[in-house]
Amino acid sequence: MRICKADGCFVQPKGYSSYCERHKRTLARHGHPHQKGIKKSELKPYIKDIETYLTTSSASNAVATLNDIWFRTVRRAQNHINSSSDGVPFNVHTMNASKAIVSLSKEVDSIIICKVLMAMGFWYEFNQRQWKHDEGFRFQTVRMLLRLNPREAAYQWSMHGMTRSVYREVPPKTTKALWSIINETKLVGFGMEIAKRKVEDLNERQRLFDKERAAVLGQAMIEPRETV
Ligand SMILES: [Zn+2]
Structure with a gap:
């Protein structure tokens, strides 16, 4: 069997x-x-990490640069859509991916989009045990991005009268086409880099603490008590 x-x-x-x-x-x-589907609430702490980094460590032109990166991505997607009306042959999945990017950019602020992509990279690097499957991570990143767009969601009433969001099923090939657009922005990689720096910083603090603790407490503390 x-x-x-x-x-x-x-x-x-x-x-x-x-x-x-x-x-x-x-x-x-x-x-x-x-791969389990992730929730917006799970991503929230990592978005906070990105925001903190942007306000404390990034250069002053970071936000303008993020805007440029996303603007360029949307322009490329729009050009792709325009080229199809000139009779250029196209793949339906890459076309739908381009349409999703343009639609998203009309509904959501580009900095919010950039923060979500960076936060996903941060999460991947900071909590590696949670991301055992690379393809799973890519799909979750795409889903998080699409979920920012209210037009992607339809709302239904559940039995208890509460709203529940139902997302249009995205074909895997469209998801892969969206990932390749996301990957080109390098934003996920920036998020990973920020997480690495946070880990280094935490380790450095721990070393400092250990050193101070050893100095203040001395070595006597760890010697076993003499038995009488
Ligand atoms: Zn099975």
Whole structure:
């Protein structure tokens, strides 16, 4: 009997698929059969880290530079869309990715977009155990970006009368096309670099503390008590 290709799953796949229905869906949606969808609230602390860095350590033209980077990305996406009306052949997934970028830029401030991408990079570097699957990370980064756009979300009433957001399923190939646009901005990499610096800073503080502790307490403290 064939079993699902996902680690630890013994469900029989249907038809020609290598994965069971559940893992097939998770792979398409999250980029890896074991990748969990992340929440905005989980990203929040890392956005704070980025904001702190921007106000305390970045150069004074950092915000203007981020604006330029995003503006350039949107312009490229818009040119791509325009070229399709000139009869240039296009791939439907890269076209939808370009449309998503232009649509997002009309709804959301570019600095917020840049901060989200940098915060994802920060999170990846700062909490590596949480990101075991690179493709999963890429998909989550794309989803976080798309979720900034209110037009991507439709709202439904749940049984208890509370609103629940339902996101349009993005085809995996469109997600990959979006990731390649994101990757070109280098913003995720900047976020990773900021996280590395934070870790170095924390280690430096710890070394200083250890040194002071050893000086103040002396060595006697760790010697075992003499037994009588
Ligand atoms: Zn499975």
